[in-house]
Amino acid sequence: MVGGYMEDVLEGLDSDQRSMMSELCILVDDDDNPIGGASKKDCHHSEGALHRAFSVLLFDADDRLLVQKRASTKITFPSIWANTCCSHPLMISDGSGPESEEPIRSAAVRKMEQELGISSEISEKWNFKQVGRFKYSSRWDFEWIEREIDHVLMVRGDADINLNLNEVEAFEWLSLDEIRNMVMQRGRWSEEIVAPWFKAIVNAYLPEGVSVDEAMNSESNEILQFGRMSLNPSGSKQILSQISEHREHAEKHIMKGLSKIRQPRLHAAMSHLFTGGGKRLRAMLPVLVGEAVGKGHEGHYVLGACIEIIHNFTLVHDDIMDQDPVRRGLKAVHVEFDDSTAINAGDAMLALSFEMLADSNHIDDDQLRLLVKNIGEMVRRVAEGQQEDFEFESRDVVSEGDYLAMIEGKTSAMFQMCAKTGAIISGAGEEMVAIMSEWGLMLGLCFQIMDDVIDLRSDTETLGKTSGSDISSGKRTLIAIHALSSGTEMANFKAAFGNEDASEDMISKAIMDLEESGSLEYAWKKALDYHEAAHQALDKINPSPSLEILRTITDFQLTRVR
Numbered sequence: 001m002v003g004g005y006m007e008d009v010l011e012g013l014d015s016d017q018r019s020m021m022s023e024l025c026i027l028v029d030d031d032d033n034p035i036g037g038a039s040k041k042d043c044h045h046s047e048g049a050l051h052r053a054f055s056v057l058l059f060d061a062d063d064r065l066l067v068q069k070r071a072s073t074k075i076t077f078p079s080i081w082a083n084t085c086c087s088h089p090l091m092i093s094d095g096s097g098p099e100s101e102e103p104i105r106s107a108a109v110r111k112m113e114q115e116l117g118i119s120s121e122i123s124e125k126w127n128f129k130q131v132g133r134f135k136y137s138s139r140w141d142f143e144w145i146e147r148e149i150d151h152v153l154m155v156r157g158d159a160d161i162n163l164n165l166n167e168v169e170a171f172e173w174l175s176l177d178e179i180r181n182m183v184m185q186r187g188r189w190s191e192e193i194v195a196p197w198f199k200a201i202v203n204a205y206l207p208e209g210v211s212v213d214e215a216m217n218s219e220s221n222e223i224l225q226f227g228r229m230s231l232n233p234s235g236s237k238q239i240l241s242q243i244s245e246h247r248e249h250a251e252k253h254i255m256k257g258l259s260k261i262r263q264p265r266l267h268a269a270m271s272h273l274f275t276g277g278g279k280r281l282r283a284m285l286p287v288l289v290g291e292a293v294g295k296g297h298e299g300h301y302v303l304g305a306c307i308e309i310i311h312n313f314t315l316v317h318d319d320i321m322d323q324d325p326v327r328r329g330l331k332a333v334h335v336e337f338d339d340s341t342a343i344n345a346g347d348a349m350l351a352l353s354f355e356m357l358a359d360s361n362h363i364d365d366d367q368l369r370l371l372v373k374n375i376g377e378m379v380r381r382v383a384e385g386q387q388e389d390f391e392f393e394s395r396d397v398v399s400e401g402d403y404l405a406m407i408e409g410k411t412s413a414m415f416q417m418c419a420k421t422g423a424i425i426s427g428a429g430e431e432m433v434a435i436m437s438e439w440g441l442m443l444g445l446c447f448q449i450m451d452d453v454i455d456l457r458s459d460t461e462t463l464g465k466t467s468g469s470d471i472s473s474g475k476r477t478l479i480a481i482h483a484l485s486s487g488t489e490m491a492n493f494k495a496a497f498g499n500e501d502a503s504e505d506m507i508s509k510a511i512m513d514l515e516e517s518g519s520l521e522y523a524w525k526k527a528l529d530y531h532e533a534a535h536q537a538l539d540k541i542n543p544s545p546s547l548e549i550l551r552t553i554t555d556f557q558l559t560r561v562r
Helices: 015-020 040-044 104-116 176-184 196-205 212-216 233-242 244-258 264-276 281-293 298-322 339-359 365-392 400-424 430-457 478-484 491-496 504-517 519-538 545-559
Strands: 024-028 034-039 051-059 065-070 085-087 129-139 145-156 168-174 223-228
Touching: 024 040, 034 040, 040 145, 051 104, 051 196, 065 104, 065 176, 085 104, 104 145, 104 168, 129 196, 129 212, 145 196, 145 212, 168 176, 176 196, 223 519, 244 264, 244 281, 244 298, 244 339, 264 298, 264 339, 281 298, 281 400, 281 430, 281 545, 298 339, 298 365, 298 400, 339 365, 365 400, 400 430, 400 478, 430 478, 430 504, 430 519, 430 545, 478 504, 478 519, 491 504, 504 519, 519 545
Parallel strands: 051 145, 129 223
Antiparallel strands: 024 034, 024 051, 051 065, 051 085, 065 168, 129 145
16 A cells, blocks of 8 residues: 555544454365455455455345444444444354354344344244345455455344444345435435445345345345445546536547548548547546546646547458447448558558647647657557457467467557556656556556456347347357357357358347356456456556546446446
8 A cells, every 4th residue: 555554554543443453263175165264354454355245135025125224333334324234254263163154043043132232042033035146346445445255135024223332333124125225325325335245235135126035035045246446436427527617628629630631532531420429538547547646737638638648549450350330339330431541541640649649838848758759669569469359269279378468469459558648748757657567557457357257238229239249250259169168059159150141130139148147247257357356456556536536447447237
């Protein structure tokens, strides 16, 4: 962590809560196998350690769920709303032998009595149903984190509630409709903080249209993967809207640069994709990074505009090579105009970007050489990655390693250089530049794999390009590589893969094969790994509102399909 460190992280905190930090939690591996014990403090402080947890959802006879607001004295996640009870089974010993793992049900009975005053004599008679497990992490602040495999228990029961105010500040019984308002943070819940694990539980195990009885009877041993979850992901749209000013500022530099083109048809072709919208994420990244690690200034907008124009140049050429007819809901440039004009427009966009950098009065001459070197390297790596991608289609075997190396150039290099160059011209030191370079690389890898997943889980209107086109064009995505090497039959997928005449029905059946074989889920989990790695890079930066924007952008890659 770049910044201060508390010698005694528990000093000055509530004495009862401090004493519980010495309890031994159960350490587990990624498959939930116990591998030892560690104190509650060690499991939750700094980077934490993966451990076992449970979450109880107690329903009454009217299908109302008991929810609680955690006490302000809690060390981790104080004063937030959550499910009935969430805690940890412990390593226990009767004194006559080695420690063993406390059963989940026993731990739930123990903690419901300790937190809510529900007598164990009553709850012992209840029929707890374990409906599933999920793995996640969520950071409270730079000191404390949750890293858990959470066992979800649902149960019906009636009992008097007698709060332990050191643990629970308030409670309510809520209908399913109100629960969904709560996790979506609508109405009276809009200003409250709701536990990210509770939101995940409702979305995964009690989604819209599923009754309490149906949820309780759908038990599963699968460990769902949720990755790093933000404390307030519902604020993502708000944060993204807050940075719209950056987008508009970068957009002005893009339009100013394009205005240099005097030839009407060439100007129209170069401007075409910009009229189709787009988030302009690459245009904003340099200034957002600059504000997080140094000082943001006008030069960041020029830099972002240049990289965004280069990005669009790669899209124009990419669509020609792949013969994709649609981009951002518009006809691709080579379709709207012609192949020759599209190629010429792409070439001009690349040249224009470097001209804009050299013309800018907001970038120091000593930094310009570094920018040209790094952006030139970026374009070279993108071209190499694109060529590899193109050649994959004629190769008999493409490995996962081949694919990851390809997207590291074709996609990740651009995110990496947005972050790296943004840090360079902000005045950040070498260590911070390296950290942001790593963040950008991991962000780009996550982005591309999620893009492959989205291509198969969204429709054409939502995508702004042809849905399932990766299948019919024979793209060697991570999903396809996993499917082709899985050894399973997948007749529908193989019939549509690389078949440019594949119908929508064939594509739909091919996608079903990929879902059932686990290939789509495999790619999703790989994206989660890179998502976590991106957050780990950000963990090394001092907390600030600007850092939270970078975290929101990191999470946005996953929430595109959640």
